[in-house]
Amino acid sequence: MSLLDEAKKVQSKAYAPYSNFQVGAAIRADSGAIYTGVNVENAAYPEGTCAEAGAIAAMVLGGDTRIAEVAVIGDSDDPVPPCGGCRQKIREFAGPEVKVSMLSRTGKLLTMTVGELLPGAFTPDHME
Numbered sequence: 001m002s003l004l005d006e007a008k009k010v011q012s013k014a015y016a017p018y019s020n021f022q023v024g025a026a027i028r029a030d031s032g033a034i035y036t037g038v039n040v041e042n043a044a045y046p047e048g049t050c051a052e053a054g055a056i057a058a059m060v061l062g063g064d065t066r067i068a069e070v071a072v073i074g075d076s077d078d079p080v081p082p083c084g085g086c087r088q089k090i091r092e093f094a095g096p097e098v099k100v101s102m103l104s105r106t107g108k109l110l111t112m113t114v115g116e117l118l119p120g121a122f123t124p125d126h127m128e
C-alpha cells in the first residue's frame, strides 16, 4: 500500500467534531516502518492536535527518529499542506530533501520537499 493510501486508511478515525475537517497523516521512517496519525480536536479549541503531530508521536514511540517520507490527506478540494507548527515538527526528524505528499479529497496531489515548506528553518543543527 502506498503511503498516501495509509494516510487515507486512517483519515476517518480523526476526531474533528468542531471543524468537521478530518485529516490523516502517514510517515515512512528510515527503518521502513509506517506510522499514522489523525487530528484530535478538543472543546478547548487550541488544545487540538494535528494528524502530523499524532504520526510523529507514534513514530517516536515506535523507536524511530528519522523520517523518509510524509503523506497527508485532508477533506478539502485542494491538497492540504501541514500547518506551520507541523512543518517545524517534521523538520526536527527530516532533512530538507524529504518529500511531503499532500492529497485532496478530489484526488489532487501536490508534492513538496520539507525545505520548500520550511525554508530557513531553525533545526537541531543550530543547537550544536
Ligand SMILES: O=c1ccn([C@H]2C[C@H](O)[C@@H](CO)O2)c(=O)[nH]1
Pocket: 016, 019, 021, 022, 023, 038, 039, 040, 041, 048, 049, 050, 051, 052, 072, 080, 081, 082, 083, 086
Ligand atoms: O495539515 C493539517 C492541517 C489541519 N489539520 C487539522 C487541525 C484541525 O483539527 C483541523 C482544521 O484546521 O485540521 C491537520 O491535522 N493537519
Ligand SMILES: [Zn+2]
Pocket: 050, 051, 052, 053, 082, 083, 084, 085, 086, 087
Ligand atoms: Zn499542524
